[in-house]
Amino acid sequence: MSTATTARIAVRDVSRHFTVGRERFTALDRVTLDIADNEFVTLVGPSGCGKTTLLNILAGLDHPTSGDALVGGEPVRGPGPGRGVIFQQYALFPWLTVRGNVEFGLRTAGVGRRERRERAEHFIRLVGLEQFADALPKTLSGGMKQRCAIARAYAVNPSILLMDEPFGALDALTRVRLQEQLLDTWNAERRTVVFVTHDVDEAVFLANRVIVMAARPGRVFATVDVDLPHPRTEQIRLSPEFAALRNRVWQAVHHQ
Amino acid sequence: MAVVTPPVPAPARTTSPARRPRSLLPLNLVSVAAGVGLWWALAAAGLQFPTPAEVAVQAGRMAADGTLLDDAVASLLRVLTGFVLGSAAAIVVGFLMGWYAVARGLFEPWIQFFRTIPPLAMLPLVLVLLGIDETPKVFVIFLAAFLSCVISTYQGVVSVERTLINAARVLGAGDATVFARVVVPASTPFILVGMRVGLGAAWATLVAAELLAAQEGLGHRMQTAQLYYDLPTIFVGIVSIGVLGLLMDRALLLGGNRLTRWQETR
Numbered sequence: 001m002s003t004a005t006t007a008r009i010a011v012r013d014v015s016r017h018f019t020v021g022r023e024r025f026t027a028l029d030r031v032t033l034d035i036a037d038n039e040f041v042t043l044v045g046p047s048g049c050g051k052t053t054l055l056n057i058l059a060g061l062d063h064p065t066s067g068d069a070l071v072g073g074e075p076v077r078g079p080g081p082g083r084g085v086i087f088q089q090y091a092l093f094p095w096l097t098v099r100g101n102v103e104f105g106l107r108t109a110g111v112g113r114r115e116r117r118e119r120a121e122h123f124i125r126l127v128g129l130e131q132f133a134d135a136l137p138k139t140l141s142g143g144m145k146q147r148c149a150i151a152r153a154y155a156v157n158p159s160i161l162l163m164d165e166p167f168g169a170l171d172a173l174t175r176v177r178l179q180e181q182l183l184d185t186w187n188a189e190r191r192t193v194v195f196v197t198h199d200v201d202e203a204v205f206l207a208n209r210v211i212v213m214a215a216r217p218g219r220v221f222a223t224v225d226v227d228l229p230h231p232r233t234e235q236i237r238l239s240p241e242f243a244a245l246r247n248r249v250w251q252a253v254h255h256q
Numbered sequence: 257m258a259v260v261t262p263p264v265p266a267p268a269r270t271t272s273p274a275r276r277p278r279s280l281l282p283l284n285l286v287s288v289a290a291g292v293g294l295w296w297a298l299a300a301a302g303l304q305f306p307t308p309a310e311v312a313v314q315a316g317r318m319a320a321d322g323t324l325l326d327d328a329v330a331s332l333l334r335v336l337t338g339f340v341l342g343s344a345a346a347i348v349v350g351f352l353m354g355w356y357a358v359a360r361g362l363f364e365p366w367i368q369f370f371r372t373i374p375p376l377a378m379l380p381l382v383l384v385l386l387g388i389d390e391t392p393k394v395f396v397i398f399l400a401a402f403l404s405c406v407i408s409t410y411q412g413v414v415s416v417e418r419t420l421i422n423a424a425r426v427l428g429a430g431d432a433t434v435f436a437r438v439v440v441p442a443s444t445p446f447i448l449v450g451m452r453v454g455l456g457a458a459w460a461t462l463v464a465a466e467l468l469a470a471q472e473g474l475g476h477r478m479q480t481a482q483l484y485y486d487l488p489t490i491f492v493g494i495v496s497i498g499v500l501g502l503l504m505d506r507a508l509l510l511g512g513n514r515l516t517r518w519q520e521t522r
Contacts, residue, residue, distance in 0.1 A: 061422055081428035091423035095441040095518040104437070105427035138520045156427055 029217035050218025084153030314488035338397025346405035354413025412446025
């Protein structure tokens with residue numbers, strides 16, 4: 001198969017075991033999957049299916065017990081600016097302003113002051129926070145914090161974005177709006193996105209492909225291709241095609 | 257129960273408790289005035305107190321002949337030297353303990369041991385070993401400030417949120433960057449709390465150290481006055497120590513608030 005060589009992300013027989021007390025717990029059991037360049041993949045499944053563990057392994061924040069996680073053909077050996085991560089708890093640096101947060105990775109990369117400022121400005125505008133560039137995180141709402149985190153991840157120009165239930169803590173209305181904004185951002189600047197969620201609607205609305213995982217042990221249970229067109233509008237969200245896909249994913253998640 | 261005064265409405269706590277709403281200031285002033293009034297009444301009623309006026313006169317006399325300033329400067333220098341050195345050492349050691357398990361293993365037993373000993377209890381030994389000049393006094397103050405601040409700094413480092421460190425690492429930060437740009441700012445509030453406690457401990461230790469062994473300083477002045485039953489001078493000493501301590505604490509608090517404005521306060 002040619003996908004193995006062209007895939008941006010290749011997960012090969014990855015298992016991850018944890019030992020809690022005296023019990024050995026299999027978070028991931030021989031997971032294999034490929035994700036192509038600029039694909040938007042959502043991982044959905046019940047809690048304990050290892051979706052966050054898989055994301056952390058791709059981020060380099062966790063390591064497989066066996067098997068290989070390859071990005072661009074290279075095994076992942078730790079975190080790196082080529083793979084941006086967006087956390088559920090926002091993880092903004094509270095002592096830095098929105099601008100300071102967005103510039104953090106650029107400073108780390110040694111980007112000069114002027115260019116840093118320009119690039120930060122660009123991504124702050126992309127997520128619509130230009131009026132809050134000098135605000136501290138404590139003054140922002142949850143949705144604004146997550147938009148800031150998205151801008152921060154985008155700013156270092158990663159080819160891959162790994163998102164761990166980024167909208168999980170937000171109310172339903174904000175969540176829908178942020179989903180649309182995320183797709184706008186993604187359509188403006190394509191990246192390979194791996195997006196973890198437990199929300200079936202969210203999984204279908206965002207993805208080119210939904211990967212349904214099962215728990216105990218964590219494994220890939222089903223894959224559903226989403227061929228809905230872009231831009232994804234409210235009409236699409238309410239369309240029968242969307243409903244049909246949603247039903248398929250729902251069945252896969254809830255009747256494993 | 258009869259309620260004499262209507263309850264004071266609680267001010268809205270939107271700012272940090274440190275930055276008091278202005279409306280409390282009149283109450284503070286009323287309280288201070290009432291306290292001084294009570295003091296005056298007790299003195300007038302025949303208690304062996306000097307009246308506030310007598311203390312003020314004595315303070316004026318001591319200020320005029322320069323002893324008050326000399327004593328205050330001598331005490332302040334000791335406190336500041338001990339406090340600055342102690343806090344600086346505490347921050348370094350606290351960071352080392354929080355960041356490297358090896359350092360924690362090596363330092364912890366000693367810190368836990370010395371924490372149970374009041375720094376003043378070290379004074380007899382320190383006097384024998386270091387002589388009776390400035391060094392032993394500064395040393396016990398250093399010890400007091402260090403021990404108060406070091407645990408707090410260490411706590412600050414170990415309680416830095418894992419996600420913040422991960423967030424920095426996925427943005428390309430190495431160990432040095434994570435330390436300088438995440439661990440240091442995140443533990444600043446803890447360090448400042450430690451420094452405030454340390455400052456209090458430093459003052460407490462200073463006065464006692466001066467009572468035991470000094471040729472000048474506020475504590476020494478009070479000790480001499482005690483021999484001559486000179487109550488006004490003792491009062492001048494107490495008030496000066498209180499005012500200086502309060503001013504230093506406020507200064508530290510103000511500086512600290514600027515550094516930790518980003519904190520979410522409840």
